[in-house]
Amino acid sequence: MRPDGRKPKQIRKVKITRNYVNQAEGSVLIEVGDTRVICTASVEDKVPGFLKDSKQGWVTAEYSMLPRSTNVRTGRESSRGKVGGRTHEIQRLIGRALRSVVDLTALNGMTIWIDCDVIQADGGTRTASITGSFVALYDAMNFLKAHSKIEKIPINNFLAAVSVGVLENEVILDLNYEEDFKAEVDMNIVMTADEKFVEIQGTAEENPFTRTELEVMLKLAKKGIKELITKQKKCLDI
Numbered sequence: 001m002r003p004d005g006r007k008p009k010q011i012r013k014v015k016i017t018r019n020y021v022n023q024a025e026g027s028v029l030i031e032v033g034d035t036r037v038i039c040t041a042s043v044e045d046k047v048p049g050f051l052k053d054s055k056q057g058w059v060t061a062e063y064s065m066l067p068r069s070t071n072v073r074t075g076r077e078s079s080r081g082k083v084g085g086r087t088h089e090i091q092r093l094i095g096r097a098l099r100s101v102v103d104l105t106a107l108n109g110m111t112i113w114i115d116c117d118v119i120q121a122d123g124g125t126r127t128a129s130i131t132g133s134f135v136a137l138y139d140a141m142n143f144l145k146a147h148s149k150i151e152k153i154p155i156n157n158f159l160a161a162v163s164v165g166v167l168e169n170e171v172i173l174d175l176n177y178e179e180d181f182k183a184e185v186d187m188n189i190v191m192t193a194d195e196k197f198v199e200i201q202g203t204a205e206e207n208p209f210t211r212t213e214l215e216v217m218l219k220l221a222k223k224g225i226k227e228l229i230t231k232q233k234k235c236l237d238i
Contacts, residue, residue: 003178004033011162011174011224012124016135016235025112026139028235030132033176034122039132041140042113043149057107059137061094061114063087063129069121090126091116093199097130097159097190098137100198106154112140123177127161127188131228134159135235158193160228164217166209171216173224185209189221193229 006012012033021027026041047058064087067073077083094114114137116129141153163175166185180186187202202214209217 002172004176006174008170008172009220009223011227012176014131014228014231016132016231018135018139018235024136024140025143026136026141028132028135028139030128030135032124032128032131032174034120035124035128035176036118036120037125037128037132038115038117038119039129039136040115041133041136042115043140043144044111044113045109047109047111055108056104057110057112058104059095059099059102059107059112059114061091061098061116061129061133063091063094063116063118063126065118065121065125069118090129093126093190093201094129094133097161097198098133101134101155101157101159101192102137103154103156106150106152110144110149112137121177123175123180124163127163127190130159130161130190131232135232138236157196158229158232159190159198160225160232161188161190161199162221162224162228163188164221164224166213166217171213171220173220185213185217187217187221189218189225191222191225193226195222 015031017029020029021040024040025043028039030037051058067076114133116133118125144150164173164187165175165183167179167183184206185204189200190198
């Protein structure tokens, strides 16, 4: 039995609340167990310099954790004057993942900024951010379509993310912080609804893992992501 009473192949309870921030074109509060992330999608009528005159748009992301989202206060990166390596890695991951399912040419001259702010962390903040941001992004696209800035929703697939790992020689799905801290293998999987991988991040903490274990973890991640995408669709009334 896991610390929170779940079975090995069970994801945590997931709740996605849309329109959580009034001012944003798209926003959600995603709750995955005790992990909570506010994800907003904001439309800007310009693109980065490297896309000037390219007749396409852009989707990019920023990620941060509130100082007391963790057990011990973590200082704001803004007060330190620079973004840390972990934060930089995660926000690049979120942006890459979302761009993989968007037709950027349909966003001609526009950028959609995804902001993920972790207000409570109990493991899986990057995967929750991706899963929640997809819904916020979809709502921002709905906003653009409703205001005649795009003709149709330029999202070609659903997308979600989940963690898998090995703890005490058992493969488990959707690790919380306690499990993540103790895991022998920790892996984050980003996948589309048609089972195509966007990103696979995996690390063995002590002993290397076998190809057979990898295949078991990928199969379990696929199960979890299908459940998450079902929740996204239900939330979006699709």
